[in-house]
Amino acid sequence: MTTRSLPVLDIAPPATGPAGPRDPFAPDDARLAEFRPEARALPAFFVWTLGCQMNKSDSEEMAGRLLAAGCPEAPSMEAADVVVINTCAIREAAEAKVIGRQGHLGRLKAANPSLRVVMTGCSVRESNRAGLKRRYPAVDLFLRPDEEPELIDRLGLASAQAPVGALARTSALTTVKGLEVSDATHLVRARADAIAGGAILRGSAISAWLPIIYGCDKTCTYCIVPFSRGPERSRPFDEIVDEARALAAQGYREVTLLGQNVNSYGHDLAPEGRFSHVVTERTVGRHQDRTARPDLAELLRAVDALRAVDGTPAIPRLRFVTSHPWDLSDRLIEAMRDCPSLCEALHLPVQSGSDSMLRRMGRQYTIEHYLERLARLREAVPGLALSTDVIVGFCGETEAEYEATVRLLETVRYDQVFAAAYSERPGTPATKLADDVPAAEKRRRLVALLELQEGIGLERNRAWLGRETEVLVDAVVPPRLHDHEDEEAAGAAESRDAFAHLPAGVVHLAGRSRENKLVHVAGPADLVGRLARVRVEHAGPYALRGTLA
Ligand code: SAH
Ligand code: SF4
Numbered sequence: 383m384t385t386r387s388l389p390v391l392d393i394a395p396p397a398t399g400p401a402g403p404r405d406p407f408a409p410d411d412a413r414l415a416e417f418r419p420e421a422r423a424l425p426a427f428f429v430w431t432l433g434c435q436m437n438k439s440d441s442e443e444m445a446g447r448l449l450a451a452g453c454p455e456a457p458s459m460e461a462a463d464v465v466v467i468n469t470c471a472i473r474e475a476a477e478a479k480v481i482g483r484q485g486h487l488g489r490l491k492a493a494n495p496s497l498r499v500v501m502t503g504c505s506v507r508e509s510n511r512a513g514l515k516r517r518y519p520a521v522d523l524f525l526r527p528d529e530e531p532e533l534i535d536r537l538g539l540a541s542a543q544a545p546v547g548a549l550a551r552t553s554a555l556t557t558v559k560g561l562e563v564s565d566a567t568h569l570v571r572a573r574a575d576a577i578a579g580g581a582i583l584r585g586s587a588i589s590a591w592l593p594i595i596y597g598c599d600k601t602c603t604y605c606i607v608p609f610s611r612g613p614e615r616s617r618p619f620d621e622i623v624d625e626a627r628a629l630a631a632q633g634y635r636e637v638t639l640l641g642q643n644v645n646s647y648g649h650d651l652a653p654e655g656r657f658s659h660v661v662t663e664r665t666v667g668r669h670q671d672r673t674a675r676p677d678l679a680e681l682l683r684a685v686d687a688l689r690a691v692d693g694t695p696a697i698p699r700l701r702f703v704t705s706h707p708w709d710l711s712d713r714l715i716e717a718m719r720d721c722p723s724l725c726e727a728l729h730l731p732v733q734s735g736s737d738s739m740l741r742r743m744g745r746q747y748t749i750e751h752y753l754e755r756l757a758r759l760r761e762a763v764p765g766l767a768l769s770t771d772v773i774v775g776f777c778g779e780t781e782a783e784y785e786a787t788v789r790l791l792e793t794v795r796y797d798q799v800f801a802a803a804y805s806e807r808p809g810t811p812a813t814k815l816a817d818d819v820p821a822a823e824k825r826r827r828l829v830a831l832l833e834l835q836e837g838i839g840l841e842r843n844r845a846w847l848g849r850e851t852e853v854l855v856d857a858v859v860p861p862r863l864h865d866h867e868d869e870e871a872a873g874a875a876e877s878r879d880a881f882a883h884l885p886a887g888v889v890h891l892a893g894r895s896r897e898n899k900l901v902h903v904a905g906p907a908d909l910v911g912r913l914a915r916v917r918v919e920h921a922g923p924y925a926l927r928g929t930l931a
């Protein structure tokens with residue numbers, strides 16, 4: 383059994399795409415090589431990214447800014463002069479990983495006195511700034527997520543060579559549930575500047591992240607994100623469509639629209655005549671006036687409408703994460719039904735199968751509402767693959783409340799479940815409740831839930847046996863994948879033996895189906911970045927295997 387902490391659509395950098403460290407001074411024309419500036423005059427950087435897709439996207443922007451400032455990318459943390467740690471604070475374990483590396487970083491600094499360590503991401507909050515140096519002694523500079531655009535300036539690297547330096551300024555601080563957070567209104571502008579300056583270093587040439595909304599206005603009582611990321615700010619509609627168009631022109635085959643809650647997209651934008659047909663009805667929860675403002679459905683339709691000369695979607699695969707069940711609108715379901723590029727997969731976090739737990743968690747919906755949305759979705763999008771997030775052992779969770787989650791998993795039969803034990807986060811509203819489920823009991827509930835899901839996942843995958851599926855091949859799988867125990871590795875291990883003796887010119891490839899299932903197949907390496915038809919011949923709980931059709 384394996385666990386995976388976050389709902390990530392992890393896609394390994396392709397063999398054909400930007401692989402390995404990148405050198406900002408590599409001349410386009412080999413004859414210009416002798417005019418290369420002294421690259422080592424500027425520090426080599428390494429970005430260590432933890433957490434969710436939003437952090438991965440932010441890291442692409444920071445790496446892009448460093449590269450645009452003239453800094454080369456180091457192949458490892460050990461070879462770097464600037465280490466940027468983009469942290470995640472969602473659970474204590476995520477922070478422990480970074481605390482655990484302080485000794486190593488300290489030794490690297492002793493060996494290389496010019497090494498500077500920058501820490502950013504969700505662990506850096508205004509409310510805990512004072513205690514950070516004590517917890518992370520090897521770090522020289524702490525930047526909140528909304529201060530990331532200042533990275534170049536704060537490292538003293540802004541120069542004529544750096545077109546994206548002193549552009550963004552931190553916004554005012556505001557208060558969320560008694561804690562100071564940044565209102566971060568400048569992030570939208572900073573992204574636009576980074577795009578204009580070519581300062582996004584994308585980790586893949588096949589699949590791209592595209593942030594559409596920053597922050598989170600929900601107040602799930604267990605969650606640190608609203609305190610790390612501040613209130614919601616939507617990017618302007620046309621900027622997002624322009625970025626998608628540019629990605630299509632660069633040959634990207636898949637785009638994932640990102641936000642902590644993409645369903646909120648647009649509520650904070652000004653009404654416009656061209657969106658007068660947008661009228662979103664709220665079925666539950668508090669009122670939000672969204673009339674004549676763009677919403678996620680409108681955005682998905684606009685990106686889907688970007689077409690190649692043959693009339694097919696210019697970006698063949700469109701996805702979005704994360705959707706909050708409370709504001710999953712009929713308009714969104716209709717867009718999923720109508721847009722051919724929208725993949726038949728949805729991540730819809732439920733957190734618990736019990737209404738009393740959902741109330742304590744501040745989730746603003748009931749299981750009845752959640753199941754009604756699912757029924758509509760499944761009717762509109764036949765074959766829709768579903769994944770979810772679950773927390774076990776949240777404050778006061780009784781055996782009966784936990785059993786309600788077990789029953790929900792049995793009823794819905796998700797393709798994938800990302801489950802975790804509740805981890806109390808400082809400053810969140812839930813700290814006022816007792817974290818009273820003992821650690822061993824949390825563990826028992828988690829293991830039992832994951833075991834149940836392993837069987838359900840296997841059954842869902844077996845339904846694919848003998849069928850053909852479309853796979854976006856994104857990687858050549860090395861003979862031995864690193865020893866970390868996640869689902870990706872487990873899926874690769876299942877197929878490694880089967881592909882141990884391949885003929886010359888054929889390699890072990892991996893990719894994702896439209897339903898976001900990991901698929902292994904043997905084929906030529908030049909399939910990486912292409913869509914392939916695969917006939918499924920083997921199904922495990924975490925991956926499928928097949929042959930090229
Ligand atoms: N915005 C997304 C979630 C982002 S966090 C959403 O609302 O769905 C990803 C997942 O981490 C959450 O869905 C939740 O299941 C889990 N999580 C958040 N805070 C947690 C905590 N304090 N302890 C354990 N898991 C947590
Ligand atoms: Fe956290 Fe809830 Fe916002 Fe998701 S919707 S980021 S779980 S507060």
Ligand code: F3S
Binds near residue numbers: 434
């Ligand atoms: Fe972690 Fe922050 Fe994402 S807490 S899950 S990196 S938004």
